[in-house]
Amino acid sequence: MNHGDWLIEEQTPSYRTQWRVRRVLHEEQTPFQHLQLVELEDFGRALVLDGAVQTTVGDEYIYHEMIAHVPLFTHPNPERVLVIGGGDGGTAREVARHPSVKGIDMVEIDRAVVDACRRHLPETACGLDHPKVNLVIGDGLAWVAGRSDAYDVILVDSSDPVGPAEGLFNRTFYENVYRALKPGGIFVAQVLSPFFHQKLIRDVYQVVASIFPITMPYLAVVPTYPSGLHCFMLGSKEHSPLRPGIGAPTWRTRWYTPEVHRAAFQLPPVVAELLQPAAAPEGAQRPVQAASTP
Amino acid sequence: MNHGDWLIEEQTPSYRTQWRVRRVLHEEQTPFQHLQLVELEDFGRALVLDGAVQTTVGDEYIYHEMIAHVPLFTHPNPERVLVIGGGDGGTAREVARHPSVKGIDMVEIDRAVVDACRRHLPETACGLDHPKVNLVIGDGLAWVAGRSDAYDVILVDSSDPVGPAEGLFNRTFYENVYRALKPGGIFVAQVLSPFFHQKLIRDVYQVVASIFPITMPYLAVVPTYPSGLHCFMLGSKEHSPLRPGIGAPTWRTRWYTPEVHRAAFQLPPVVAELLQPAAAPEGAQRPVQAASTP
Structure with missing residues (x-):
């Protein structure tokens, strides 16, 4: 290029x-x-x-604020956080803002991503070097499989489910995530667009809902992602993201507010229908029905 | 092509x-x-x-449900509705679903749009031929300038503010809209993307807010529009779109629900800042700050 x-x-x-x-x-x-x-x-x-x-300086704040603050304000006292992926550092940057957080393990598989972002994306890469962050270059799957009762919040900030991130979208992984979480723990994974990845969202929802007592997808707009609408899957052992009295940032945010948090869970009917297994016709992976001329 | x-x-x-x-x-x-x-x-x-x-069969329902149902459920008893533009018929189709609505004047400037949509987009064009609809081929600006105390709801379903729709984005037009509305009347205009049309949204907000006692923008995701995020400007003489007890559809919707309605008004800080005139730096029309390499 x-x-x-x-x-x-x-x-x-x-x-x-x-x-x-x-x-x-x-x-x-x-x-x-x-x-x-x-x-x-x-x-x-x-x-x-x-x-x-994956990330642009122009709109990265939306994705990073929404993947981090929704679970971290849902949890009443998040202290230990694991970020899987997130090599640009933006998610760690947002997690580190929470005063209750004492330590962030961040496991990114590709050192080259970290190195390049440190040189060229300091706005997000500052998160990599925050004193709360323990950066590990390694396999997030293996890391989470070896932990139990270790984290209050786990964030899966992966690339799409092809290539290195493929294993982050199956049952074994989510069972390991459950085990790695402390009582009251919460995880969030990015699961792409409700318009272009319907089967993925449906499949991940079914798996997560069979493991976590509370499973709720939420939505955020990310202009540089396909369709502009991005879905996150939240699994929680105990705390509902719609519980009364969730906290609010004491710092300036650009996208997240407690009201935006609650609004993100108000699913339009066509998105809510993705959560019903019976409603899935074959070939539903297409963004919309391809209509033929009448 | x-x-x-x-x-x-x-x-x-x-x-x-x-x-x-x-x-x-x-x-x-x-x-x-x-x-x-x-x-x-x-x-x-x-x-x-x-x-x-402008409209695709695949996602038109989002735009049309959100431009129509938000004001029509905000108004306690909408009977007379004016649609300016909307030649594909999708907005009229959604308005006609409201049992309280007795008559819909629809003023579209370009007969060729109506003819072509009738032939090739029956899913939306069915709205053009609904018994409640009085379709007028003519100039929406002139139509609204000649009316007073005539409508409960006015919907400006125009194309972008270049070409034939240009006059739909200035003060005289909004003053005429105010006069054409009955007491308690409400209007909505589409005002494009908060990421790509910041100056337009700011300008329209300032003008509308100087005319209408209640002025509130709201957001909806439309995948085939730039950035995926679309903004609507609502002006109301009396009723707040967040008032308690707004109605709910008695028919099946694909995007709109009363919860989605309320969520659409929860503006992220970067969008809310567009409503403050002092916050507008020159050249703010660019989607985001074009960052230079550090």
Whole structure:
């Protein structure tokens, strides 16, 4: 890719997004994935993995505030937090803001992502070097499989369920997450778009709901992700994210508020229907019914 | 455009969306705009005006339910409704579902849009031929300027503020809308994306807030619109959209619920800041700060 080129992200075989690239800052094939750091004209510097935009300076705060603050304010006193993935550091940055949090283990599989973000995305990478953060370069699956009763909150800030993140979307992983959580523990995983990944969301919901007493998806808008609507799956041992009296940030946020938190759980009927196994016709993975001309 | 081509929508000079076209159903230059009816691989049949996707069978229900039901359930007894624009018929279709509504005047400037949608988008165009609907081919600005105390709800379902819809975004128009509304009347206008049209949203908010005692923007996700996040501006003479006891649909909806209604008004801080005139730096029309490499 050259300066001035378009970065073209294939969302489906028939739907693409094009971003004009002002500068290419870094590009390499890591042992795990194709890694690019680019500067987009409209959204600023961005992390791109295997051709998919992961993080941009322009809208990263929405994703990172929503994956972190929803579970951390749902938990009455989160002290120990595990972040799986999240190599850009944005999730750790938001977790570290919570005064109750004493320690954050962050397990990212690809050192090259961390190194490149430290050089080119300091806005998020500052999270990697926060004193509360213990950064581990390693396999999140193995890490979580070896822990029990260790964390109050676990955040799965992975890339999409292909490539290195594939194992983060199956039953064994979620059973291990449950075991790794303390009583009252909560986890959140990003599960992509309700318009483009219906089968994934349905499958993850069914698995998580069979393990956690409280399982609730929530939604946030992320303009640079496909369809603009992003879904997070929350599993909780005890505390409901809609319980009265959840806390509020004592610092300035750009997207999260307690009201936005509650609003994120108000699922439109077409999204709520994804949670019912019987309602799934074959081929429901398409974003919408492809209508033929009458 | 040919079958199998990509429809490329330029959202900004540096950000584009590409849709693969399965079939081209209709294409013409009308006296007002370039009109295309195409069938997209992923979102089905679609109305495209001047190169911008306006309506797709795949996600039109979100936009139409949210522009119609939010004001119509806010009003305790809407009987007379005016729709300006909305040539595809989807807004009229949703308005007509309300049992209290007795008559809908719909004023669309471009007969060619109506004709083409009747042929190729019956899912929305059914609204054009509902017995409650009085369809007028004409200028919505002139229509509303000639009315007073005539409507309970006015919906401005226009295309973007360039071309034929340009006059729908200035003070005189909103003053006329106020006069055309009965006591207790409510209007809603679509005002595009909080990420790409910040100045427009700020300007419209300031004007409407200087005319209507209650002015509240609300948000909805529309995947085929730029950034996926769409903003609506609601002006109300008396009734708050957050008043207790708003009604609920007695029919099946796909996106709207009373909970989704309330959630739509919970603005994230970066959106709420758009409503403060002092907070507007020059050039704030860009979606986000274009960050330079540190």
